[in-house]
Amino acid sequence: PPTSTTRVALVTGAANGIGRTIALRLAADGLDIALNDLPTHLPALGALVAEIEGAGQRAVAVTGDVAQEADVRAMVEEAVSKLGRLDVMVANAGIPGGGSVMDADIAKWEKCWEVNIRGVLLCYKYAARQMVAQGEGGRIIGASSLCGQRGFARLGAYCISKAAVRSLTQTAALELREHGITVNAYAPGVIDTPMTRMPATAGLDRTHSAGIEAKQVRCFHGQCLAKFGLGLTKGGPQLLKLPADVRTGEPADVAALVAFLASRDANFMTGQTVSVDDGVHFS
Ligand code: NAD
Secondary structure (H helix, E strand, O other): OOOOOOOEEEEOOOOOHHHHHHHHHHHHOOOEEEEOOOHHHHHHHHHHHHHHHHOOOOEEEOOOOOOOHHHHHHHHHHHHHHHOOOOEEEEOOOOOOOEOOOOOOHHHHHHHHHHHHHHHHHHHHHHHHHHHHHOOOEEEEEEOOHHHOOOOOOEHHHHHHHHHHHHHHHHHHHHHHHHOEEEEEEEEOOEOOHHHHOOOOOOOOHHHOOOOOOOOOOOOOOOEEOOOOEEOOOOOOOOOOOOOOOOOEOHHHHHHHHHHHHOHHHOOOOOOEEEEOOOHHHO
16 A cells, blocks of 8 residues: 555656656646656756755656666656655657658667657556556556647658557556546647757658758747758648647646646546647647
């Protein structure tokens, strides 16, 4: 049985961007936080631990690769042994992945899937086991995307992985309903994070990149998609048709949704993938 009454969340990919902001938001909401990211990000996690503890909540860094089953099992065990229980899992870690279908480099596509869907599945698996053992319900939350709601040219590897998160979330929700565990996902549009600021290299298939502005760009006014280093140039290929007035969101916009999904108020809501994208997915 749990030894602590304070609710505990584990957030993966917490060293940067959306994950970092989710961790801070859940801590502000009174949860103790286990922070996961790759071992190379331990210094950033250490600083975040100090920030959260300075604000009065307990925090611990649990490094590991979410694509590795042994790592995920160990990070859940460590979180529980150090913080006493697990009530909320936020399977946030994800990486970009692109390239055309015709020239798909299977190894590269699988690398994206390893983190974005296998990683999320493993987080769901070990969180669910712990929550079922505790017998007090729980909240499992995964990272989907606007790219999981519809297809985008040359972003297939990523789109597939994020659509898979949406499907997995429904399956897990049905299986865990009887245990009082809800499973939901968030589907952000373009959010201002290190991922969307990365230089124009990630997974871009150069063979088909003619006309694509290959430089670091920001996504606003429908002109570009920085997430994968893809930009829409004048007269270039229409990779992403965003409405002219599309806006870039902030990590806090996503964290606010996750805070609700993690709360007791979201008790009657499960299997949902909730868009937080300024309406882009239906416009
Ligand atoms: P980010 O790149 O800024 O941060 C992601 C973090 O995940 C990094 O700290 C990275 O080190 C970590 N990570 C990567 N692989 C990992 C692994 N195997 N194990 C553990 N940690 C790992 O990304 P972000 O923009 O904050 O995105 C967070 C999530 O939201 C991702 O799943 C992303 O696909 C999704 N998302 C982001 C956007 C956006 O516009 N930023 C939009 C839709 C969905």
